[in-house]
Amino acid sequence: MDTLLLSRIQFGANISFHILFPAINIALAWFLVYFRVRGNAAHGRAGEQHWEEAYYLWTKVFALSFALGVVTGVTMSFQFGTNWPGYLERAGNIAGPLLGYEILSAFFLEATFLGIMLFGRSRVSDRTHLFASLMVAGGTTLSAFWILSLNSWMQTPTGHSIVDGVVHVDSWWQVIFNPSFPYRLAHMLLASTLTASFLIAGLSAYQYLRRAANAGSALALRTSIAVAAVAVPLQILAGDLHGLNTLEHQPAKIAALEGIWHTEKGAALTLFGFPNEAERRTEYAVMVPKLASLILAHDADAEIKGLNEFPDAHPPVAPVFWSFRVMVGVGVLMLAVSWWMALTYWRRRLDTGQPMPLSRWQLRVLTAMTFSGWVATLAGWWVTEIGRQPFMVYGVLRTADLVAPHPPGVVLSTLVGYLLLYAFLLVAYVAVLMYMTTHPAQQPPPTPQGARPGTPIGGRA
Amino acid sequence: MDIDWATLLPLFFMGVMGLALLVYVVLDGYDLGVGLLLPFASDEQKDVMVSSIGPFWDANETWLVLGVGVLLMAFPQAQGLVLSSLYLPVAIMLLGLILRGVSFDFRVKARDHHKALWNRLFAIGSLMAAAAQGWMLGSYLVGFDRDRWSLAFAAGIALTLPTAYAMMGSGWLIMKTEGELRARAVGWARKVLWPMGLALVGISLATPVMSQTVFERWFDMPQLIGLLPIPVACAAAFYAAWHVIQRPNVVAAGYGWIVFASTVLIFVMAFLGLAYSLYPYIVIDRLTVWQAAASTDSLVFSFIGTAITFPVITAYTIYMYRVFWGPARELSYGAGEAAPPAASVHRP
Numbered sequence: 001m002d003t004l005l006l007s008r009i010q011f012g013a014n015i016s017f018h019i020l021f022p023a024i025n026i027a028l029a030w031f032l033v034y035f036r037v038r039g040n041a042a043h044g045r046a047g048e049q050h051w052e053e054a055y056y057l058w059t060k061v062f063a064l065s066f067a068l069g070v071v072t073g074v075t076m077s078f079q080f081g082t083n084w085p086g087y088l089e090r091a092g093n094i095a096g097p098l099l100g101y102e103i104l105s106a107f108f109l110e111a112t113f114l115g116i117m118l119f120g121r122s123r124v125s126d127r128t129h130l131f132a133s134l135m136v137a138g139g140t141t142l143s144a145f146w147i148l149s150l151n152s153w154m155q156t157p158t159g160h161s162i163v164d165g166v167v168h169v170d171s172w173w174q175v176i177f178n179p180s181f182p183y184r185l186a187h188m189l190l191a192s193t194l195t196a197s198f199l200i201a202g203l204s205a206y207q208y209l210r211r212a213a214n215a216g217s218a219l220a221l222r223t224s225i226a227v228a229a230v231a232v233p234l235q236i237l238a239g240d241l242h243g244l245n246t247l248e249h250q251p252a253k254i255a256a257l258e259g260i261w262h263t264e265k266g267a268a269l270t271l272f273g274f275p276n277e278a279e280r281r282t283e284y285a286v287m288v289p290k291l292a293s294l295i296l297a298h299d300a301d302a303e304i305k306g307l308n309e310f311p312d313a314h315p316p317v318a319p320v321f322w323s324f325r326v327m328v329g330v331g332v333l334m335l336a337v338s339w340w341m342a343l344t345y346w347r348r349r350l351d352t353g354q355p356m357p358l359s360r361w362q363l364r365v366l367t368a369m370t371f372s373g374w375v376a377t378l379a380g381w382w383v384t385e386i387g388r389q390p391f392m393v394y395g396v397l398r399t400a401d402l403v404a405p406h407p408p409g410v411v412l413s414t415l416v417g418y419l420l421l422y423a424f425l426l427v428a429y430v431a432v433l434m435y436m437t438t439h440p441a442q443q444p445p446p447t448p449q450g451a452r453p454g455t456p457i458g459g460r461a
Numbered sequence: 462m463d464i465d466w467a468t469l470l471p472l473f474f475m476g477v478m479g480l481a482l483l484v485y486v487v488l489d490g491y492d493l494g495v496g497l498l499l500p501f502a503s504d505e506q507k508d509v510m511v512s513s514i515g516p517f518w519d520a521n522e523t524w525l526v527l528g529v530g531v532l533l534m535a536f537p538q539a540q541g542l543v544l545s546s547l548y549l550p551v552a553i554m555l556l557g558l559i560l561r562g563v564s565f566d567f568r569v570k571a572r573d574h575h576k577a578l579w580n581r582l583f584a585i586g587s588l589m590a591a592a593a594q595g596w597m598l599g600s601y602l603v604g605f606d607r608d609r610w611s612l613a614f615a616a617g618i619a620l621t622l623p624t625a626y627a628m629m630g631s632g633w634l635i636m637k638t639e640g641e642l643r644a645r646a647v648g649w650a651r652k653v654l655w656p657m658g659l660a661l662v663g664i665s666l667a668t669p670v671m672s673q674t675v676f677e678r679w680f681d682m683p684q685l686i687g688l689l690p691i692p693v694a695c696a697a698a699f700y701a702a703w704h705v706i707q708r709p710n711v712v713a714a715g716y717g718w719i720v721f722a723s724t725v726l727i728f729v730m731a732f733l734g735l736a737y738s739l740y741p742y743i744v745i746d747r748l749t750v751w752q753a754a755a756s757t758d759s760l761v762f763s764f765i766g767t768a769i770t771f772p773v774i775t776a777y778t779i780y781m782y783r784v785f786w787g788p789a790r791e792l793s794y795g796a797g798e799a800a801p802p803a804a805s806v807h808r809p
Binding site: 060063064066067068070071072073074075077078080081082083085086088089092093094095096097099100101103104105107108109111112113114115116118119120123124166168169172404406410414417418421425428431432435436 | 515516517519520522523525526527529530531532533534535537538540541542543544545547548549551552555556558559560562563565566567570571572755756758759762763766767770771774777778781784785
């Protein structure tokens, strides 16, 4: 294998592993703020303890995911330079400041206030502690803002000009708020909302199945199902708008993900099939006439550009085609599951008001869906990132021109190192999540009436 | 030299990058050091040691991200040369930082019998990161040359930087802990102080030998006198640290912080010496800060963000250290002593 392919696999592995944790944490941070606010609001009353239990358990999940997100994020910032030096040499005038703004405005905020959020309960007031939780949540969201701004600019570059092969900025406003940015940001924030919701719902359901649930689990489960039931339709809407935008700015990506080989009017939707790039057709295709045009352009007879229009500038078809179907499939499943559960909650609560309205069957379904958000998010990232190939900056810089000329053996050795470590960490992460949510000894609920600043109680001195 | 934005901004960002790396070396230095010392403590002491750095390590590591971030942001023409020349040590450092970063959390959340594994990975990760950083510093100082002497020089720093971190870690523990663990930390400090001192002297002498540019900077007459405060301050700080760790009663009387402060002072002086040696190069003898800089428009944009955020970051970093001031306690996410769980198990 050559250096270019190995470097691409390595970077792909890194961003794929990295995105798993922000995908949980961007939204989980806001769930925690909500739990915190409810706990503070119930101060001294019965509910406080239960919101505290929810806050306490999910803070631990947040801390663990945050650690993984940080260390893999550090890896990515170095890999720009170690593997893709050409990218910053050519596009550094744009990529550098946007990355810099992320670090300065968001990264420090999260990392610093996280210390207070996690370990400062007995050292600061309730209000300061809520403030720290808010700073962490705001920081993760701001971080997503800057990174997605840069990523969107790489997909739909505007606001720049090129002098001697180097990108120069004409308008920062146009660079940051480039055409695909609002859709991408909304799509990602909703993806995180769904990932966190299904994780919370899934692990809380698992707690019930293993008889390890407490009243906090009931609150977390109820909240996450309500959020998911609202967020899935919003996500479908955001995805549709994003699709329209992509059709306008990156028609080659659309052609690949729909498997449309030749430009046609009233294009059919391929539900299923095996793209064959050598023969430029999709084998065993199951198609619905005119539906692709209807979905993509909101007009059954609209013309959709095919891959034939981009002879040496379209992405590899099969991975984009398949990733897209996985993403949409999981999305539909999420819609069904979240509405089914929400409906049960709504009806049973009206009937009897029993504490756990879901049946064991439903709890098993939720448990099975625990990591569904990861699958959909990863598939979505692959559509968007592989779909940009062969460009690093769409239409401006080709990936092949930016790679560092290391010997393939060197890149292969680090790639193997990263892959082994990531595989180990993924197994450890999932195992520890399962373990710590179901072992009450691991999760003593805090006593909110306990130590406050100035009181000497607070652990071993 | 003209005084305009195109001249000043690269210098400004060079300053920010240097400051970020200095803060990183001091802050992550002590927590890497604690990681290096972990295998030499009892199980209970390990818990206290890790708690003493628990609230801080995330933010500490962020300074490294800022250092490399400024390199990407302000010096895009240098980052490729610097980072791709350091390909393997960077990868080793990253693997090490990943291992130790996740071990912090895994070790307290996993099953009890897995804790020893995470403790071991924590120490191994710290060692990988510390040694790799030493190697990176060494190859940076020789301008990424790969002849035999340059490699030996880099290897020398890779072997000795961990002793400096261990010294800083001991200083931190002397300051943040009590009783038996503190006594043990004093013992560790005694063991690593001299190796650290020898390593620093060795590096200080070898650097001018390795680089003609550095030699001329230092060993010329008026400069040499002006630069004398650097070695003198280092020697004084070294003596102060040595003095305190020889006397348990001084530590017990609450002056243990002097060990940490003196080590930090040595690091700051070494940093000033380095900065003087390198200016105005970003890669010695090859690329000046102006040659490596991004376009002035982009630098102005970055400058605005930096000028606004940097003081804020400094302020809340200081605030966080104040919140966790004083001896380390056992870490818990809750408020105060945790009670056993209420028997409120709901059944479906």
